Amino acid sequence: MMTVLAVAAGKLVKFVYIPSLIGCMLVGIAMRNVPQFGELFYINEYWQFILRKLSLVVIIIRWGISINVRFIKKNYIFPPILGIGSAFAEAIAICFTACVFFGFPISLGIICGFVVATVSPAVGMPTMLHLKEQGIGIIKNIPDVVPAACCFDNFVSLLIFSVTSSVTYTHDAFFSTMVKSIGAIVLAAIIGCVIGWLLRWFPKNDNRHTHFARFLVIASSTYAVITSMLVLGYAFPGIVAGLCLCCVSTTHWREDNPRGIKVLVHQFDNLWYFVAVPLLFSLVGYTFDFNSLSAADWRTAFTIIIVGCSFRFISAMILSFSGHFNIYEDLILSLTLMPKATVQCALAPSLILMTDGFPELREQTKLIINICIIAVMVTSPVVEILLDILAPRILQIKERTSIYNRDVTNSTILDELDSKANLQMMKNSSNSSKSNLDNRVIYELNPNFMPINSENGIPRPHYQYFNNTNTYRNGMRN
16 A cells, blocks of 8 residues: 555656655655554564565666666776765765764764765666757766766765674674675675676577566576575675676676667666655655654754765866866766665665664664655755756757767767867878878767768868757868
8 A cells, every 4th residue: 555655656746856756755754654644554674674675676686787887898987986086075074074073983974974975876867868868968978977977886885884884783803894794795796797697698589588588587586696695694795796696697688689678677667666666765754753853863964964965066076077077067967976865765774773782873873864864855856856957958058069079989988179189180181191081081089070072083081070050161160
C-alpha cells in the first residue's frame, strides 16, 4: 500500500518540477508522523533493512552499467579532479564544522562529512540526458563529464565512509581493522572483475531473449554478491564487487549487438523508478520522526548542509574553471554536483545498526541520519528546479556564439582552440604541397571540413563549417 501511495505522490510532485523521490519520502514521513496513518501502517525493522538492500542492489547495477569506460579512458584527468576534489572540499568543511562547533568526535565528523557530501546522479542525470538528446552542451561533453565525475565522487566518498565506520564501530585494534577493511575491498574488486569477465560472454547475443536473459543474469549475480558479503560482515566490499561486476560485464555487451545495452538500461530504469525509488525513499521517510528532533538539531542540520553546499559549489566552480569551461558551464557543472539522494538514503540508515555496543555514539549517529534526510529534502528539489530552468537556456545561448562546431565524438574535454589559431592553421595548410592537399582533411578536430571546388585541375582546399549563425569559407565569413 505504501509503495502504491509513494508512486502516486511521486507522479504528483513532478507536475511542480520537484523530484519524484521527494514525493515518495513525504509519504513515508506522513506515515510516521501523522497519528491517523501510524495506526494503519507498521513495518518491521528487519524487513525495512531487507527492502533497503534490495533498492541498493538496483542503485549499484544502474551505477555500474552507466559507467562509460571508453569516455573515462579518453578523459582520465578532469572528471576525477572535479569529482574527488569537490567531494573532499565539502566533506572537510562538514567535518570541521561538526567537530569544532557541534562537538562531534573526529571519526563521526569524517563519517558525517563523506556520507552527506556524496552526490546523487539520480537528480541531475535526467536533465543531462535530456540536454544530450537535444544536442545541448555536447560541444564540451558536459552530459558525459557529469556522470564520470559523480562516479569518482561516489566511489572515493563511500570508500572513506566505509573504512572510517568500520574503525569507529569496533573494539578491535585500529591498524588491524584498517588493513582488514582495505584488503577486503581489494579482494572484492578482484572477485567482481572476474565474475564480470565471465558474464561478458553469456548469454550469446544471437539468442531470441538475449536482453531479458542478461537482465536476469546481472540482477541475480549482483544481488548474490552483495548479500553474501553482507552476511559475512563486509557490506562495502560487496558494493565494490557488485559495481565491478556490472561495469566489466557490460563492456562487451555494449558492442556485441546493434542495440548495445539500451534495452538493459531501460529495464533497470523502470525497475528503479517504479519499484526501488518508492520503496527506498518511503522507508527512509518512515524513519524520520519529527518528535525526536529539537530546535538545536534542526539548527545543526541546516548549518552543516549550508556550509557543505557552499564549499562544494565554490570548489566545483574553481575546478571546472581550470578545465577551460566558461562561467556558465562552470555554473551548470557545479549545480549538478550538489544534490543528495540515493546514497544517503541507502547507506545512512544502516549506521544505526552499527551502534549496538556503542550507546555513547547512538544519539549523534541518529543526528547524522536525520541530517542526511534533511539534506535530501532540501537539495534535491532546489537543484532540479534550477537545472531545469537554467541548463537548457544558458548552454544553448553559449553554443550559438561558439567559434566553431566540431564532431564531439572525436573531441576531448580540454582541447578548446582559439579562433585566430584556427584561421592560421587553415592558411598554413593551404600553402603546403599539392600532394598533401589532395582531398585531405587538414583540421582534424572538425571532420566537417570538405573540399568544394578546384581550379585548373589542381585540387584546391575550400573548407566550410557552421556555428549555428554564420557560414565560413576559407576563414572568411559570408
